[in-house]
Amino acid sequence: MKVITTDVLVIGAGLAGERAAIAGAQTGLDVTMLSLVPPRRSHSAAAQGGMQASLGNSVKGKGDNPTIHWLDTVKGSDWGADQEVARIFADNAPIAMREMAHFGVPWNRVEGGPRDVYIKGKKTTIVEDFDKEGLITARSFGGTAKWRTCYTADGTGHTVLYAMDNLAVQLDITIHDRMEALSLIHEDGVCLGAIVRCLRTGDIIAYMSKSTAIATGGYGRLYGESTNAIINEGTGSWIALQTGLVPLGNMEAVQFHPTGIVPTDILVTEGCRGDGGLLLDVDEYRFMPDYEPEAQELASRDVVSRRMKEHMLKGKGVQSSYGEHLWLDLRHLGAEHLHTKLREVYDICMYFIGVDPIKELIPVRPTQHYSMGGIRVNKDGHAYGLKGLFALGEVSNWDMHGFNRLGGNSLAETVVAGMVVGEKIASYAKTAELNANISLAEKFGKEQTDKIAHLMNNSGSENVYKIRDEIAHFLREDVHIFRTGEKLQNAVDGLKEILERIDQVKVQTTAPGMNPELSQALRIEGMAKQAYIIAKGALLRTESRGAHTREDYPARDDKNWLNRTLATWAVGADEPEFNYEPVGQLDLPPGDRGYGGGQMIDMDLTLEQYNAKVDAEQTAFGKHPTLEPMGTRIPKEAWREESPYKDAK
Amino acid sequence: MARTLTFKIFRYNPTKENDEPHIDTFELEETPRLNLFTALHRIREKQAPDLMYDFVCRAGICGSCAMMINGRPTLACRTLTSDLSETIELYPLPFFKLLGDLSVDTGVWFHDMAKRLESWIHTQKEFDPAALEERMDNKTAIKIYDSERCIECGCCIAACATAQVNPDFLGAAGLNRIGRFLFDPRDKRGDQEWFELVSTEIGVFGCIGMMACDDVCPKDLPLLEVFSYIRRKMNSGVKVAVNEMDLT
Numbered sequence: 043m044k045v046i047t048t049d050v051l052v053i054g055a056g057l058a059g060e061r062a063a064i065a066g067a068q069t070g071l072d073v074t075m076l077s078l079v080p081p082r083r084s085h086s087a088a089a090q091g092g093m094q095a096s097l098g099n100s101v102k103g104k105g106d107n108p109t110i111h112w113l114d115t116v117k118g119s120d121w122g123a124d125q126e127v128a129r130i131f132a133d134n135a136p137i138a139m140r141e142m143a144h145f146g147v148p149w150n151r152v153e154g155g156p157r158d159v160y161i162k163g164k165k166t167t168i169v170e171d172f173d174k175e176g177l178i179t180a181r182s183f184g185g186t187a188k189w190r191t192c193y194t195a196d197g198t199g200h201t202v203l204y205a206m207d208n209l210a211v212q213l214d215i216t217i218h219d220r221m222e223a224l225s226l227i228h229e230d231g232v233c234l235g236a237i238v239r240c241l242r243t244g245d246i247i248a249y250m251s252k253s254t255a256i257a258t259g260g261y262g263r264l265y266g267e268s269t270n271a272i273i274n275e276g277t278g279s280w281i282a283l284q285t286g287l288v289p290l291g292n293m294e295a296v297q298f299h300p301t302g303i304v305p306t307d308i309l310v311t312e313g314c315r316g317d318g319g320l321l322l323d324v325d326e327y328r329f330m331p332d333y334e335p336e337a338q339e340l341a342s343r344d345v346v347s348r349r350m351k352e353h354m355l356k357g358k359g360v361q362s363s364y365g366e367h368l369w370l371d372l373r374h375l376g377a378e379h380l381h382t383k384l385r386e387v388y389d390i391c392m393y394f395i396g397v398d399p400i401k402e403l404i405p406v407r408p409t410q411h412y413s414m415g416g417i418r419v420n421k422d423g424h425a426y427g428l429k430g431l432f433a434l435g436e437v438s439n440w441d442m443h444g445f446n447r448l449g450g451n452s453l454a455e456t457v458v459a460g461m462v463v464g465e466k467i468a469s470y471a472k473t474a475e476l477n478a479n480i481s482l483a484e485k486f487g488k489e490q491t492d493k494i495a496h497l498m499n500n501s502g503s504e505n506v507y508k509i510r511d512e513i514a515h516f517l518r519e520d521v522h523i524f525r526t527g528e529k530l531q532n533a534v535d536g537l538k539e540i541l542e543r544i545d546q547v548k549v550q551t552t553a554p555g556m557n558p559e560l561s562q563a564l565r566i567e568g569m570a571k572q573a574y575i576i577a578k579g580a581l582l583r584t585e586s587r588g589a590h591t592r593e594d595y596p597a598r599d600d601k602n603w604l605n606r607t608l609a610t611w612a613v614g615a616d617e618p619e620f621n622y623e624p625v626g627q628l629d630l631p632p633g634d635r636g637y638g639g640g641q642m643i644d645m646d647l648t649l650e651q652y653n654a655k656v657d658a659e660q661t662a663f664g665k666h667p668t669l670e671p672m673g674t675r676i677p678k679e680a681w682r683e684e685s686p687y688k689d690a691k
Numbered sequence: 692m693a694r695t696l697t698f699k700i701f702r703y704n705p706t707k708e709n710d711e712p713h714i715d716t717f718e719l720e721e722t723p724r725l726n727l728f729t730a731l732h733r734i735r736e737k738q739a740p741d742l743m744y745d746f747v748c749r750a751g752i753c754g755s756c757a758m759m760i761n762g763r764p765t766l767a768c769r770t771l772t773s774d775l776s777e778t779i780e781l782y783p784l785p786f787f788k789l790l791g792d793l794s795v796d797t798g799v800w801f802h803d804m805a806k807r808l809e810s811w812i813h814t815q816k817e818f819d820p821a822a823l824e825e826r827m828d829n830k831t832a833i834k835i836y837d838s839e840r841c842i843e844c845g846c847c848i849a850a851c852a853t854a855q856v857n858p859d860f861l862g863a864a865g866l867n868r869i870g871r872f873l874f875d876p877r878d879k880r881g882d883q884e885w886f887e888l889v890s891t892e893i894g895v896f897g898c899i900g901m902m903a904c905d906d907v908c909p910k911d912l913p914l915l916e917v918f919s920y921i922r923r924k925m926n927s928g929v930k931v932a933v934n935e936m937d938l939t
Contacts, residue, residue, distance in 0.1 A: 079745075079798070080799075081798075082798075082801070083748075083753040085748065087748065137820045140820070142878075144816070148831075148832040148875070150829060151827050151828065151829040151832050175824065175827030194832070194836050194839075200842070211802065212811040219799075239929050242705055243705065271747045306750075387750060390751065395724070413704070468841055470769060550740045551740040553707060554702060554706045555705070556706075556794065558741070
């Protein structure tokens with residue numbers, strides 16, 4: 043087996059992975075990036091609408107600051123976020139946007155003077171400040187008090203990824219693309235690298251490193267119908283889970299985006315509604331103001347998706363041969379807007395569903411979009427349970443999103459976490475010794491070659507694609523927007539039965555090289571186990587919080603459930619183990635989000651009592667000590683100076 | 692009435708001993724709004740589990756799935772079978788290294804192109820995290836984005852006559868990238884530096900102007916406009932260089 047050594051191994055070369063790799067390379071470390079696909083084809087490229095950062099340059103963002111951004115984020119999370127991590131994010135987001143401008147992102151800029159915009163369905167004229175001319179501008183997104191989402195038309199992910207990859211090329215960072223990490227090499231609770239399959243040749247290779255970072259994106263494709271790229275099958279979270287040591291956090295927290303197009307499930311950005319797009323029903327009636335008089339189409343995604351589903355359940359959906367949907371209306375925005383600021387949306391509609399959004403309504407429905415859950419890490423991005431392993435971006439549960447992330451916050455998270463966690467990964471590598479334990483690598487390598495031999499030679503007859511579809515079916519039918527104990531139990535039972543059949547999967551082709559069926563078969567156990575954790579975690583969580591909506595437990599229960607789910611799966615065990623830890627130190631006490639309605643059960647501890655137990659309880663589940671003590675990044679009660687709290691004083 | 696489609700697909704696995712390039716034929720029932728992403732997956736999952744091709748975003752954004760579809764390079768994900776004849780011929784893109792069947796190594800070629808062109812902002816300025824961003828006219832930002840929208844799918848290179856005879860040619864994607872940085876005031880490369888990079892037979896003067904790239908670009912990049920801008924810029928670059936020589 044070939045063995046490659048490096049200081050820092052980054053698995054996944056989307057925005058988060060590349061930014062972290064850059065942080066390592068800038069300190070002189072030898073960095074190697076692995077990626078399933080060429081970096082510029084990563085799913086980061088598909089992000090359209092933008093990145094939230096409180097630059098406050100647009101007149102509609104005037105007075106914005108990191109505290110207001112942080113408030114929106116914590117409320118958006120339905121108080122499930124780690125408030126300190128959300129603060130680290132909000133404080134660094136403006137720096138990250140400016141840094142990306144320095145690296146070459148052609149952000150859209152403020153043009154001074156009047157312009158017509160649509161706000162809450164009405165055409166309005168706003169006047170941009172001339173003294174802000176040429177600074178990075180912003181558009182409106184859901185769940186935000188200010189216009190804060192920086193953008194390049196609706197190709198933001200593309201331009202930021204290209205600028206980032208240009209820098210990676212400039213720094214000559216090693217990239218091995220078409221590589222899939224199959225497992226982590228570890229010993230005595232320390233991660234020493236990864237076992238990797240080359241998707242060109244089929245060769246198994248060991249990469250041994252001082253520090254290892256996983257940045258492989260989410261697990262949306264488990265749902266089958268998802269806006270995600272087809273590579274987002276939870277491969278990175280699976281290699282962490284596989285160790286039996288690293289917990290996955292809040293896997294049941296799954297985001298459904300209001301506007302996946304029908305059919306094909308391709309996303310059209312929240313920027314459509316941010317720029318004034320409206321949701322209409324079968325009668326072409328605008329229904330959102332009836333449910334959310336204040337936020338309307340721009341409540342948080344969990345709320346808008348729920349309201350859409352609710353409205354369809356009232357018989358107001360449009361029936362089509364591709365199932366029920368609603369309409370997104372962009373017609374009033376006009377041809378120029380659709381050919382400039384929403385040009386990728388225009389292309390998608392024209393090419394994929396033959397709809398001209400300048401003249402016609404776009405068929406949309408809530409579609410799986412984002413994985414809030416993932417590899418549980420501390421505020422430094424260091425994975426629980428395994429030293430020297432880090433995770434960042436969507437694959438991680440760093441946890442600034444809690445149970446619902448705001449639009450524009452995840453793309454921004456990738457570069458902010460890349461900056462912040464990238465530094466921690468580098469500093470860990472600076473102090474760690476390279477332990478190129480070849481016999482250990484051989485042992486982990488052999489596990490994978492044995493597994494491949496089993497997949498090719500066993501006497502079973504299960505088809506991997508059929509199993510994949512069955513997993514997706516249970517998640518779609520029973521673990522979707524509205525959840526009940528009965529449905530979730532059905533999914534848990536069904537997925538359990540699938541798990542029992544997993545080792546009967548047999549690949550039909552022994553072709554050498556890429557062998558796409560073998561690639562899928564090597565992922566399927568991880569997909570089934572993660573689906574099981576999603577369903578079981580959702581069954582156990584008897585409350586409604588953010589995107590996790592239990593019809594049989596409609597209240598957000600801060601007395602019993604102001605916590606984070608942690609799931610580990612011991613090697614050889616039949617069942618995962620579920621534990622619960624405090625969400626982190628609280629600064630903003632749990633309260634009303636200002637949209638979405640719903641009931642609340644109040645916590646019975648004071649903030650001091652709650653905060654006193656956080657460190658010890660998280661440490662008990664594998665949290666490593668952080669470089670700075672917990673809570674140091676929270677400016678205590680800074681929120682009291684902001685609306686609506688300031689006005690209430 | 693639903694058609695039965697016949698797919699004639701180029702097959703070759705270079706990692707397989709004694710494999711020879713050949714064509715395999717598959718039949719598939721056409722369903723409403725069927726695109727080649729779904730069609731190829733159906734063929735792989737039911738008929739040919741070893742069939743190799745590349746898709747990632749399946750939304751026309753990532754550039755992975757370009758292939759020769761009835762002789763024309765384009766993105767498979769957004770090609771509807773209803774726009775094609777009953778018999779559909781699929782070949783990998785020419786020019787790029789073949790990885791297997793319909794899969795080619797565009798990633799490595801484009802990475803190398805970025806290196807050759809030094810596809811990054813050349814500036815002496817250090818990033819100052821405490822400072823406001825440098826101002827930029829919004830029209831300039833939009834102009835840069837017009838060229839930045841290239842998704843590196845490789846269709847323009849596959850369609851390019853020059854590239855087929857000169858493997859070092861930068862192609863439309865490369866020239867467009869040069870335009871992108873020429874438009875960008877943050878990039879401080881001078882005319883002379885650009886001239887040396889571009890005014891060669893692998894650069895803008897290698898183009899013989901057939902503009903097949905412009906016909907096939909799935910993102911409708913303004914290639915004509917970009918090329919003529921570069922040519923004019925390079926001509927003025929020559930004048931500058933000549934003037935300097937005259938002075939010495």
